[in-house]
Amino acid sequence: MTYAGFDVDKIRLLARELRKAGGGAGGLQRDLAKLLGDAESALNGVRPTSYQPLLDTMRGGEPKGVPGLLATALPDTAGEIDRRCDRISPASGAFPPGTVVDPMIVFDRDEPDQGKVNQVLDAMKGLGGKDFGMNGDRDDLRALAKRLEDLTPAELDLFLSKVSDEDLKRYGRLISDTGDGWLNPFDHNGLPDGERREHLSHLLERSGPGLWAKLAADLPGVQPGFDSTDVFLDGANSQSGVSTAGLHYGTPNVPMFVDGVQADEVAQGTLGDCWYIASLKATAAADPKFIQDGIRQNANGTVSVRVWDKDGKLHWVTMTPDLPLDAGGDIAFARSVSGNTTTESWPGYYEKAFALLYAEDKGGAPDGKDGDDRYDREEHGSYGAIEWDYNEQAPPYVTGDDADGIDLDYDDVKKSFDSGHPVIVSSRSSNDGLPDHLKASYVTRHVFYVKGFQDGKIVLGNPWGPGSPDAVVTPDEFKKWFDDPQKLTVGD
Amino acid sequence: MEEWRLRRGIPYRLEHDGASLLVGINDLTAGQVVVTVNVDGVPSGTYELGVGDTVDIADRSYTVTAIEAAGRGYADLEAGS
Numbered sequence: 283m284t285y286a287g288f289d290v291d292k293i294r295l296l297a298r299e300l301r302k303a304g305g306g307a308g309g310l311q312r313d314l315a316k317l318l319g320d321a322e323s324a325l326n327g328v329r330p331t332s333y334q335p336l337l338d339t340m341r342g343g344e345p346k347g348v349p350g351l352l353a354t355a356l357p358d359t360a361g362e363i364d365r366r367c368d369r370i371s372p373a374s375g376a377f378p379p380g381t382v383v384d385p386m387i388v389f390d391r392d393e394p395d396q397g398k399v400n401q402v403l404d405a406m407k408g409l410g411g412k413d414f415g416m417n418g419d420r421d422d423l424r425a426l427a428k429r430l431e432d433l434t435p436a437e438l439d440l441f442l443s444k445v446s447d448e449d450l451k452r453y454g455r456l457i458s459d460t461g462d463g464w465l466n467p468f469d470h471n472g473l474p475d476g477e478r479r480e481h482l483s484h485l486l487e488r489s490g491p492g493l494w495a496k497l498a499a500d501l502p503g504v505q506p507g508f509d510s511t512d513v514f515l516d517g518a519n520s521q522s523g524v525s526t527a528g529l530h531y532g533t534p535n536v537p538m539f540v541d542g543v544q545a546d547e548v549a550q551g552t553l554g555d556c557w558y559i560a561s562l563k564a565t566a567a568a569d570p571k572f573i574q575d576g577i578r579q580n581a582n583g584t585v586s587v588r589v590w591d592k593d594g595k596l597h598w599v600t601m602t603p604d605l606p607l608d609a610g611g612d613i614a615f616a617r618s619v620s621g622n623t624t625t626e627s628w629p630g631y632y633e634k635a636f637a638l639l640y641a642e643d644k645g646g647a648p649d650g651k652d653g654d655d656r657y658d659r660e661e662h663g664s665y666g667a668i669e670w671d672y673n674e675q676a677p678p679y680v681t682g683d684d685a686d687g688i689d690l691d692y693d694d695v696k697k698s699f700d701s702g703h704p705v706i707v708s709s710r711s712s713n714d715g716l717p718d719h720l721k722a723s724y725v726t727r728h729v730f731y732v733k734g735f736q737d738g739k740i741v742l743g744n745p746w747g748p749g750s751p752d753a754v755v756t757p758d759e760f761k762k763w764f765d766d767p768q769k770l771t772v773g774d
Numbered sequence: 775m776e777e778w779r780l781r782r783g784i785p786y787r788l789e790h791d792g793a794s795l796l797v798g799i800n801d802l803t804a805g806q807v808v809v810t811v812n813v814d815g816v817p818s819g820t821y822e823l824g825v826g827d828t829v830d831i832a833d834r835s836y837t838v839t840a841i842e843a844a845g846r847g848y849a850d851l852e853a854g855s
Contacts, residue, residue: 512846516779554783554846621814622787622794670783670846713801713808722810722817726801728783746785749796749815 290367297360297367304356311350314340365436368490394437402429402441406449409456418469423457427473427481439490447500454501457481475641475662476591478503483600486584494584494602503663505531506637508606510666513552513614528609534627535611538579543570544618548629549747551615552608554669555633557729559616559745561676561685561770562632564704564731567743569772572681577628579603587635590682592642599635606665615665619748636668636679643667673708673729677770685768692757696735698769705732707742707760707767716763723753724763778836780809782847790832797831799849807841807849823849 318340322330339347405426414422433441460472473481482504485497498505508514514529545567550559566573576588578598586600605627608614616633618626643661661667677685681704688694688705699705709728716724723744730742733752740760744750755763780786782802788795793813800820801808810820811831821829823838829851830836836851 512781513784516781516848550785552784552786554781556783619787622789622796712803721800721808722812722820724800725783725798746796746798749787749794749812750785750798751812751815751817 293363294367297363300356300363301360304353304360307349307352307356308345311340311345311353314349394434394440396440399433399437399441399444402426402433403444403449405429406445406453409452410449416466416469418466418471419456420470420472423453423473424477426453427457431481431484433488435488435490438485438488439493442489442493442496447496450496450500454503458502476593476595476597479591479597479599479639483586483598486600486602487580487582487586489582491583498602503638505602506634507664507666508614510661510664511553511669529606529614530609531604532607532611533604534607534613534617534624534630536613536617536624536627538577538585538626538628538631539574540618540626543573543628545570546743547618547620547625547748548745549617549619549749550745551613551617551630553615553633553665555616555671556745557671557673558633558636558668558676558679559629560673560706560729560731561680561704562616562629563743563745563747564706565677565680565770565772567731567733568702568704568770572772573632577631585631587631589635589639589679591639592678594678594682596682597639599638601631601634601638605630605634621748632680633668636676637665638663640668640679642675643671673706673766674768677706677768681770681772683771685770688767688769690761690764690767692738692740692760695732695740695760695767699732699735702772704770704772705767706730706770707732707764710763710765713763717759720753720755720759720763723751730764776853777839778851778853780807780849780851788832795832799847802841802843802847802849804843805841807838809849828854 318337339345339350345351345353409422409426412419412422430438430441456471457473457478460474462469462471472478482497482501485501486494486504489497494504508529543566545563548559548563548566550556562573578586580586580600583603584600585603586598588596589599590596606614612624613627613630616629617624618629641662643666674685674687677683685706688698695705695707707730709724709726709730711727713721713724713726725744728744730744730753733741733743735741736754739754739756742753742755742764744752780797780799782799784798786797788797794815796812796815798810798812799807800810806822806824808820808822809829811818821827823829825838825841828835828837835854837854838849839852840848840850842848
C-alpha cells in the first residue's frame with residue numbers, strides 16, 4: 283500500500299475543525315429537540331401523518347444519533363488523528379519522497395490496551411531467574427517475541443515507556459545468546475540470527491520517535507558498535523581532520539538523497555571495508571534504481587535497508603537514523619561525497635545494515651597484533667566485523683546472489699560488464715615492477731570495480747571515491763596486476 | 775608533536791587552500807611505504823618513503839616514524855613543529 287502527500291499540518295487542521303464541529307453538536311441537538319417539541323405542540327395532539335424514526339434521536343435526553351453523538355464522536359476522531367500525526371511527524375521536518383508509512387501506524391484505531399501491555403511487562407519481568415527447562419529458552423523467548431510483535435504501535439510505545447532497563451536488557455541478552463547450556467548440548471537458546479534481526483527490525487519500525495534510544499541501549503544488535511574498528515583503536519588522527527577519538531553516533535546533517543544514486547559519489551570512509559564498498563559502487567553503477575529501491579525512510583524516522591543474509595534470505599534491516607560521525611559531525615564511514623564535502627547519507631545506511639547482518643567474519647586479515655584480541659577478533663553485528671575480508675564475500679549481501687568468478691581476461695570482463703553485470707576485482711599484494719602510469723592509482727591488497735572501457739583498456743574505479751584516480755589498464759596489465767574478478771548478478 | 779597513522783586501505787581526506795586532498799597508501803612493504811597525494815582528484819605526487827624520510831602534505835612536513843607492513847599495515851607520520 284502506498285501513501286503519498288501526507289500533509290500533517292492540513293490533517294491537524296482537519297482535527298481542529300472536527301473538534302470545533304463536535305463542540306457545536308450539543309447545541310444543535312438541543313435546538314433541533316426544541317424545534318421538534320415546538321412542532322409537536324403546534325399539532326395540538328393530532329397524530330402526525332408520517333413517522334420518521336430519525337427524529338426520535340433528536341428528542342431530549344441521552345443523545346442516540348446525529349447530531350448529539352457527534353459531540354463526543356468528532357472530538358474522539360480528532361484525538362485519534364492528533365495521536366497518529368504525533369507518530370508520523372518527524373522532528374526534523376517534512377518527510378522526503380519515498381517515506382514509507384506502516385499501515386499499522388495509520389489504522390490502529392484503538393487506544394492502547396493497558397491490560398495487554400501489562401501482561402507483556404509481567405512476562406518480560408518473569409524471565410528473571412526463570413527455569414526454562416531442558417529444551418532451553420528459545421520457545422519461551424519466541425512466545426514473548428510474538429506477544430511484543432502483536433502489540434499495536436501505540437501499545438508498543440506504552441510498553442517501552444514502562445519497561446525497566448533491567449528487564450529489557452535481560453531480554454536482549456537472552457535473545458542474543460544462542461549458545462548451548464553448560465549441562466545440555468541439545469538445548470535451543472536465544473533467537474537465531476535472522477529471526478532476531480527480523481524481530482529487532484519489527485520493534486524499531488513500529489516504535490515511536492524518542493524510544494529508539496532505549497531499544498539501542500538495552501538490546502544488543504540494534505546498533506552496530508565501532509569500538510573494535512582499527513580507526514577507533516588507533517585514536518586521534520588530528521592532521522587528517524578526522525579525529526577518531528571523537529567518533530560518536532549522531533544524526534547526519536545531510537539528507538539521505540540529493541540527486542538519487544550516483545555511484546561515482548560513493549566514498550569509503552575510515553573503515554577498511556573496500557571489499558564491500560566496491561560491490562556497492564559497482565552495483566549502484568550498473569543499476570542505480572536497484573540500490574535506490576533497497577532503502578526507505580520510515581514514517582517514525584527509522585531507516586530500512588534491503589539486505590540478503592548468508593543463506594540468501596531477504597531482510598529489510600531497520601535501524602535508527604543515526605550513523606557514526608567524527609568529532610566534526612561529519613559521517614565517518616561510507617557516504618556520498620562531492621569534492622571533499624559529504625552530500626548524502628544513503629551509503630552509510632547500506633554499510634550499517636551490512637555491519638548488522640554480516641555473519642561470516644573470521645577476524646579479517648591478521649594485523650600483527652597477536653595477543654591483542656581487540657583487533658582481529660571474529661565479530662558479528664558490529665563495524666569491526668566488516669573490516670578486511672575477501673571480495674567474493676560481499677556481493678550476496680548486496681544483490682541477493684552469489685558472485686561468479688570469471689577469467690582474468692579482458693574479453694570475459696567486457697562481455698560480463700556489457701551484459702549488465704557489475705564486476706569487481708582484487709589487486710595484487712605487491713607492486714614490484716608496476717608501470718609508472720599506474721603508480722598513483724594502483725593500490726595493493728585492495729578491491730576495485732569496473733567502471734567501463736576506454737580505447738581497448740579497462741577503467742577501474744577505486745572505492746575510496748571522489749579524489750582517487752581511476753586505474754586505466756591494458757588487457758595485459760589487467761592480467762598481471764589484478765586477480766580474482768567476480769561477476770555480480772543484480773535483480774534475478 | 776602531532777602524529778598521524780595512515781592505515782593501508784583507508785582514504786584520508788583533507789581541505790587545504792580551497793583544494794580537496796586525498797591521501798592514501800598505495801603499497802606497504804617492510805621498511806617502505808608508498809603514499810600518493812591527490813589534489814582535486816589529480817595525483818600531485820607519489821612518494822616512496824622509509825623510516826626517517828620526510829614528505830610535504832598540505833604545506834606541512836611529515837617524518838615517517840614507523841612502518842608496519844605485516845597484516846593490515848600502517849605507517850606513522852610525525853608532523854614537524
